[in-house]
Amino acid sequence: MGRKAIEAVDLVKRYSTYIRLGLFRKVRRDVTALDRVSFSVDRGSVFGLLGPNGAGKTTTVRILSTLLLPDSGDGYIDGFSVTREPDRVKRVLGVVLSVDKGFYGKLTGRENLVYYGMLYGLSRSDSVRVANDLLDLVGLSESRDRLYEEYSLGMKARLSIAKALIHDPDVVILDEPTLGLDPVSARKIRSVIRDLSSRGKTVMVTTHNMWEAEVLCDRIAIISSGRIIAQGSVDELKRMSNAARVVEARVYGDPSRVPPQFVVERVVDGIMYLKASLTDSSDVSVDKLVSMLRDRGLKVLALSVREPSLEDVFIDLVGGESVV
Amino acid sequence: MFRGLRPYLAIVESQFRVIAREVPELISIVLIVYMFIGVLYLGGRLIGSGNELFSAATGYDDPFRYQLVGVSIIAVSMVVLSSMSQFANTEMLSGRIDSLSLTPVSVNIAIAVSSIPFLLAMLLVFGLSISPVIAYALSSYGFVSVVLSIAALVVGMVPVFIFGVLISMVVLVYKAPQIVNLVQALFFILSGALYPIYVLPHILRLAAGGLPITHVIEVSRSLLLAGALEDGFRGFYTLATLSLVYVALGYILVRRFGSLLRYRGV
Numbered sequence: 082m083g084r085k086a087i088e089a090v091d092l093v094k095r096y097s098t099y100i101r102l103g104l105f106r107k108v109r110r111d112v113t114a115l116d117r118v119s120f121s122v123d124r125g126s127v128f129g130l131l132g133p134n135g136a137g138k139t140t141t142v143r144i145l146s147t148l149l150l151p152d153s154g155d156g157y158i159d160g161f162s163v164t165r166e167p168d169r170v171k172r173v174l175g176v177v178l179s180v181d182k183g184f185y186g187k188l189t190g191r192e193n194l195v196y197y198g199m200l201y202g203l204s205r206s207d208s209v210r211v212a213n214d215l216l217d218l219v220g221l222s223e224s225r226d227r228l229y230e231e232y233s234l235g236m237k238a239r240l241s242i243a244k245a246l247i248h249d250p251d252v253v254i255l256d257e258p259t260l261g262l263d264p265v266s267a268r269k270i271r272s273v274i275r276d277l278s279s280r281g282k283t284v285m286v287t288t289h290n291m292w293e294a295e296v297l298c299d300r301i302a303i304i305s306s307g308r309i310i311a312q313g314s315v316d317e318l319k320r321m322s323n324a325a326r327v328v329e330a331r332v333y334g335d336p337s338r339v340p341p342q343f344v345v346e347r348v349v350d351g352i353m354y355l356k357a358s359l360t361d362s363s364d365v366s367v368d369k370l371v372s373m374l375r376d377r378g379l380k381v382l383a384l385s386v387r388e389p390s391l392e393d394v395f396i397d398l399v400g401g402e403s404v405v
Numbered sequence: 406m407f408r409g410l411r412p413y414l415a416i417v418e419s420q421f422r423v424i425a426r427e428v429p430e431l432i433s434i435v436l437i438v439y440m441f442i443g444v445l446y447l448g449g450r451l452i453g454s455g456n457e458l459f460s461a462a463t464g465y466d467d468p469f470r471y472q473l474v475g476v477s478i479i480a481v482s483m484v485v486l487s488s489m490s491q492f493a494n495t496e497m498l499s500g501r502i503d504s505l506s507l508t509p510v511s512v513n514i515a516i517a518v519s520s521i522p523f524l525l526a527m528l529l530v531f532g533l534s535i536s537p538v539i540a541y542a543l544s545s546y547g548f549v550s551v552v553l554s555i556a557a558l559v560v561g562m563v564p565v566f567i568f569g570v571l572i573s574m575v576v577l578v579y580k581a582p583q584i585v586n587l588v589q590a591l592f593f594i595l596s597g598a599l600y601p602i603y604v605l606p607h608i609l610r611l612a613a614g615g616l617p618i619t620h621v622i623e624v625s626r627s628l629l630l631a632g633a634l635e636d637g638f639r640g641f642y643t644l645a646t647l648s649l650v651y652v653a654l655g656y657i658l659v660r661r662f663g664s665l666l667r668y669r670g671v
Contacts, residue, residue: 148506149670171509178507182500185419187426192419199415200508202408244504 084160086283087122091154129298137307138287175245180238186230201248215243235266291392324389324397325358334379475598488523489569490585546632554628561621567655574662620644
């Protein structure tokens with residue numbers, strides 16, 4: 082049981098694309114989608130792979146799901162190699178690649194699940210039993226006999242998760258499971274993910290929803306331009322980055338006497354709303370900022386310090402990069 | 406062993422369910438086959454209106470039966486090809502091919518199995534359309550001719566399935582669903598469904614000789630229209646040998662495409 086649930090070891094994947102120059106000319110361009118990507122996920126934990134669009138999240142997921150071969154490196158699910166033992170990996174891994182794809186529109190939700198159960202070798206009766214249990218788990222019991230094509234996007238997303246669990250895998254990978262969902266549906270998906278984690282499943286989620294990653298994940302890796310640029314718990318990532326704490330103050334007094342460390346955001350009825358950023362490398366502290374205000378004859382009515390969010394950390398580490 | 410078949414039974418069952426819920430589409434497929442056979446038969450009648458000329462050109466004296474055998478067989482093979490490639494294409498577009506690839510099921514076998522419901526439907530259509538010829542053969546040449554011609558059709562369908570899997574792989578790897586139209590056109594031109602293949606240019610005759618469906622049609626005509634058992638058996642052996650060659654080649658190519666598919670992704 083000492084093995085990691087998921088391991089990516091020096092994964093490299095290159096693609097060739099063609100840039101069209103006019104009607105007939107094209108130039109070949111090699112793109113490195115993954116550049117020595119390595120990370121590992123502990124059993125029973127929720128791991129987040131964060132990155133901007135085009136960073137390599139889906140390529141990583143497709144390699145770990147045995148759908149794509151890397152140029153070099155390897156991945157391991159429950160200790161089984163994704164390149165050399167794909168059939169064993171498929172037995173212990175459940176994957177959601179796209180929340181609204183992968184089903185027969187003309188079959189009901191339950192029929193679709195039974196179909197996938199049988200693809201994994203379950204008997205019809207076992208498949209029906211497991212499908213019913215999973216429909217309960219994802220809150221689709223009442224809609225189980227409706228055609229899939231009549232499902233809303235949120236229902237399709239929940240059915241996708243049920244499909245990934247049909248063979249009771251130990252490890253589940255979800256690629257952008259809440260993408261495009263309304264807040265209510267997204268909350269239901271997050272609740273299912275937490276439920277999975279509490280049942281001892283290892284869950285890996287890719288997302289660029291920072292808040293979601295912060296509330297769901299025990300550990301996070303940030304991927305950018307095909308490289309893992311940071312990984313750790315949310316707190317570790319916050320310590321790693323140079324993202325600023327934000328000091329917000331409500332102050333009364335002469336606007337011309339506001340210290341340069343502050344920005345006046347707005348003035349309402351003579352009360353100024355000020356903001357200042359503090360990084361670990363700054364040579365001023367919160368106390369010093371308050372002293373500066375008081376020394377200049379300004380009356381501090383209220384003051385709050387907001388810790389950097391994961392989004393602040395992400396933007397600090399990744400910069401403004403986004404392929405799309 | 407039966408447990409190993411479960412996934413493929415599930416594919417067949419789900420395909421049947423989908424077909425059953427798309428009755429208008431199913432009816433349209435059946436109608437298209439009938440229209441296809443009807444239009445081509447009428448065209449053939451016009452071209453071979455002089456029975457003596459037709460007999461001199463083909464060695465058979467009835468253009469109706471001659472073309473009915475050819476067109477019915479080619480229609481079945483075309484439906485097999487198009488249903489398999491269509492399955493691959495729709496599975497790819499709907500994301501189901503990814504989901505299928507995530508299960509321990511062989512995608513190649515899944516594609517082949519997926520055409521079984523369509524094949525059964527088409528065999529029904531085939532049986533109905535060719536029944537006048539079968540009745541004629543039973544009364545004129547006996548049971549053996551009919552059984553051997555059906556055996557030839559079954560053996561000849563093996564390479565058609567291999568073609569189907571290979572086309573599906575091309576569809577998945579290169580995302581080129583139109584390839585099936587090209588192969589269908591080649592099948593139609595080279596199979597001799599409407600005319601004897603000796604009218605083709607030399608190079609095309611060679612290509613036609615390498616196509617199993619050509620031999621299926623020839624064997625079936627020999628047996629059902631002329632009762633030539635000796636020719637039928639000889640043609641059947643040729644067809645069986647050719648099918649074995651296709652199975653071996655198909656195995657190599659499918660493995661090659663399979664690894665390419667995993668390297669490039671769907």
